[in-house]
Amino acid sequence: MEQLSGQDAMFLYMESARTPMHVSGLCIYDPSTAAGGQVRFKQIIEHIEGRIHLIRALRQKLVNVPFSLDYPYWINDDEFDIEFHVRHIALPAPGDWRQLCIQIARLHARMLDRSRPLWEMYVIEGLDRVEGFPPGCYGILSKFHHAAIDGATGAEITAIIHDLSPESVSSPPDRTFRGESEPSALELFSRTALNNVKTPFKLIEVLGKAVPAFASTQVKLVRNKLESAGTVPKTIFNARVSGHRVIEGRNFDLEDFKVIKNTVPGATLNDAVVSVVGGAVRHYLGSFKQLPEESLVAMAPINTRREDERGLGGNRVSAMLIAIRTDIEDPMERLIAVNDATKKSKALTKAYGARLMTDINKHIPSSTLALAGRLITQWGAATRIKPVSNLAITNVPGPQIPLYMNGARLMAQYGMGPLVDSASLFIAVLSYNSKITVTVTSCRDLMEDPAFFGDCIEKSFFESVDAARHLASPTAYER
Numbered sequence: 001m002e003q004l005s006g007q008d009a010m011f012l013y014m015e016s017a018r019t020p021m022h023v024s025g026l027c028i029y030d031p032s033t034a035a036g037g038q039v040r041f042k043q044i045i046e047h048i049e050g051r052i053h054l055i056r057a058l059r060q061k062l063v064n065v066p067f068s069l070d071y072p073y074w075i076n077d078d079e080f081d082i083e084f085h086v087r088h089i090a091l092p093a094p095g096d097w098r099q100l101c102i103q104i105a106r107l108h109a110r111m112l113d114r115s116r117p118l119w120e121m122y123v124i125e126g127l128d129r130v131e132g133f134p135p136g137c138y139g140i141l142s143k144f145h146h147a148a149i150d151g152a153t154g155a156e157i158t159a160i161i162h163d164l165s166p167e168s169v170s171s172p173p174d175r176t177f178r179g180e181s182e183p184s185a186l187e188l189f190s191r192t193a194l195n196n197v198k199t200p201f202k203l204i205e206v207l208g209k210a211v212p213a214f215a216s217t218q219v220k221l222v223r224n225k226l227e228s229a230g231t232v233p234k235t236i237f238n239a240r241v242s243g244h245r246v247i248e249g250r251n252f253d254l255e256d257f258k259v260i261k262n263t264v265p266g267a268t269l270n271d272a273v274v275s276v277v278g279g280a281v282r283h284y285l286g287s288f289k290q291l292p293e294e295s296l297v298a299m300a301p302i303n304t305r306r307e308d309e310r311g312l313g314g315n316r317v318s319a320m321l322i323a324i325r326t327d328i329e330d331p332m333e334r335l336i337a338v339n340d341a342t343k344k345s346k347a348l349t350k351a352y353g354a355r356l357m358t359d360i361n362k363h364i365p366s367s368t369l370a371l372a373g374r375l376i377t378q379w380g381a382a383t384r385i386k387p388v389s390n391l392a393i394t395n396v397p398g399p400q401i402p403l404y405m406n407g408a409r410l411m412a413q414y415g416m417g418p419l420v421d422s423a424s425l426f427i428a429v430l431s432y433n434s435k436i437t438v439t440v441t442s443c444r445d446l447m448e449d450p451a452f453f454g455d456c457i458e459k460s461f462f463e464s465v466d467a468a469r470h471l472a473s474p475t476a477y478e479r
Contacts, residue, residue, distance in 0.1 A: 001183065002060070002074045003191075004147060009071045011146040012062075014420060018243045020111040022118070022145045023154065024416040025430075026104055026249075027405075028127065030137050033166045034407030039138070041088045043406050044123055047161070049082050053174035054160050057148040058085075061117050063182055070192040074148075077117050078179025085119060091126035100130060101247045101450070104141050108416050108441070109245040118145035132251060133411055140405075146418060151396050152303050162403035162410065230323050233292035235285060237425040238387040241443040248450035249414040249439035250457050254400075254431055256465045263332060263468045267339045270395050272464070273429050274298065274342070275335040277393055277438070278324035279460030281425075284453050285326070295323040295341075299389040299423075320345045321389055331464040332471065391425035392417060398432035414439040 004012075011021040031039045052058050060074040091099050103124065112118045124139040144154065183191075261272035278296070285291040302318045323341040328334040394417065403410040414437050415428030426441040438457050440450060447453060 001063070001180065004071045004074065006071060008147045011418075012072065013068070015111070017111060018241055019418065019420050020109065021147065021418045022108075022112055022143045023149070023151075023418065024104070024108045024141060024143045025154065025158075026139055026141050026414040026416070028130070028133055028137055028139045028411045028413075029405060029408035030134055030411050031408040032134065032136065033404065033409045035166075038136075039406045039408050041123055044140070045082060045086050047168065047406050048086055048121070051161055052082070053177060055157055057117075057144075057153070058119055059117055059177065060148075062114055062147075063188070065188050065192055066185060070188070073183070073188075075180040075182065076178065078181060080117065080177075080179065084116060086121045086123070088123045089125075091124065093126070094129040095126040096129040097131055098451070100124070100127060100139065101249070104139075104416070105245045105247040105444075107141055108143070108247065109243060112143060112145055118148050119143060137411065138408075150303070151301060151394060155396060155398065158398070158403075158413075162405050164401065164403065166404050166407040166409070168404065168407050230297065231294055232297045232387045232389060233294045234387055235292060235296065235390055236288070236290050237390060237442070237446060238422045239424065239446060240421050241419050241424045242445045244444035245416075245419070246442050246444045246447050246450040247414075247416060247439065248454040249437050250454050250461075251412060252436045252438070252461055254434045254436050256461075257436055259472070260335065260464045260468045263471050264335050264339055267335060268342070269431075271335060271339045271342055273395055273436075273438075274300075274322060274324050274393060275331065275338045276457070276460045276464050277427055277429075278326050278328075278334055278338065279331055279463060280453070280457040281324065281391070282326040282329070283456040283459055287452075287456075291326065293327060295325050295327045296390040298322050298324050298391050298393045300345075300393050300395070322393075324391075324393075331460070331467045335464070387422050389423065391427060392423065393427045393429065395429040396431075398430055400431075400433055402433050412437055416441045419443060 015021040029039070031037060057074075059077055059080050061077040063073045063075050065072060089103075091103060107122055112120060120143045122141040124141060127133060127137045127139055128135045130137065142157075144157075149157070257269055257272045257276075260276070261267045261269050264271070277298070281296060282291060298321070299319050300322055302320055322338070322345045325334045325337040325341065328337055394415065396415065398413065410432070412435060413430045413432050415430050416439060417426035417428055419426060419441065424443040424446050428437075428439045428441070430437050430439075440447075440453050440457070442450065442453075
């Protein structure tokens with residue numbers, strides 16, 4: 001048995017039918033590189049089964065402590081069935097991008113079965129008219145509960161299930177795996193009693209480090225030695241979410257984003273991404289005359305996982321708030337401002353101590369977190385207070401070499417995230433093999449036309465790259 005941390009458990013406590021708390025990823029494969037030019041569903045199941053022992057979270061299921069008196073536990077599922085988790089569907093003809101987005105939005109909107117290990121995979125065939133991909137491609141949509149993995153763990157899983165060449169390295173299933181029987185209520189209560197004695201002391205120890213850091217940071221904010229991301233204006237996305245989702249994604253060349261970031265000394269690739277997203281949100285809200293005068297603020301996750309915590313699963317993540325400068329029209333001026341805002345946010349996050357914030361979450365009593373989860377999801381507290389942020393932006397760098405699964409070449413990856421009330425816009429940015437994908441997840445009631453938002457992403461991108469190339473041209477310097 002392995003107990004969840006407070007941070008992991010919070011993703012369970014915040015979950016409802018309207019707000020499923022899993023992350024998803026869509027991978028599109030070209031089977032022409034596989035032996036015989038095709039991959040069978042049976043081969044995919046055998047491939048996953050042969051590597052699943054390297055990813056322990058995929059064979060663990062939840063055991064809840066009665067009345068949420070303590071955090072839940074993971075145990076090895078003694079009835080694990082790979083064919084329950086890996087499923088096979090197909091798009092109807094013609095099999096285009098719009099149909100694919102609608103299908104994955106429906107699948108992403110469904111909660112995972114908590115009586116089983118918290119993941120699913122859907123092999124999706126029929127992608128014959130998806131622009132930019134050859135006929136015969138297929139997709140695999142993977143869903144993992146956020147209580148089990150964070151972005152870093154997701155990247156590790158991607159590396160484990162893929163090969164570096166079309167010659168797949170087959171592995172036999174692990175026959176030594178043994179499931180665990182569920183603990184009795186008496187055993188759970190005994191563990192709870194012991195943990196409830198230890199937890200206050202652990203929390204006091206962490207707070208002893210955090211309170212001085214917090215107090216010192218507040219003084220620096222008052223003296224303007226540090227700056228926050230600013231006020232968070234309320235937008236159409238800071239509203240109650242339904243249980244329905246929309247998905248849209250666009251592909252870009254990684255080199256073009258490097259062209260954008262190179263126009264500003266010290267700017268990073270992430271700054272270029274945030275600036276382009278800021279321009280897209282500006283175009284989208286502006287078209288509905290809903291653009292606030294103040295800059296929107298994004299929540300960006302920060303990986304706090306130490307090297308010795310690699311492969312442990314769960315969440316080691318904090319967050320920082322970044323002004324994405326939707327108040328600036330010119331793309332290069334916006335990039336300069338985003339670069340400055342990011343530096344200030346990093347300095348503030350460092351002052352607070354991202355790892356300390358994560359450690360505090362680990363030791364808050366389970367009953368307190370469970371109550372907070374109910375306040376957020378069931379009683380709508382999030383929509384009655386000032387929003388903490390307007391959207392979430394995740395940027396996960398991937399390998400810049402081709403990957404293969406069952407001999408089929410991985411062509412592109414798209415990411416989808418969870419939504420909660422007052423935070424109904426999630427933008428995932430993934431880089432892989434000289435490409436970048438930008439994918440938006442939102443609520444269908446709040447974003448009726450996701451393709452238009454995709455158009456706004458492309459418009460902002462081309463404005464930025466055109467401006468960057470103009471500044472880099474010799475004629476621009478002559479003038």
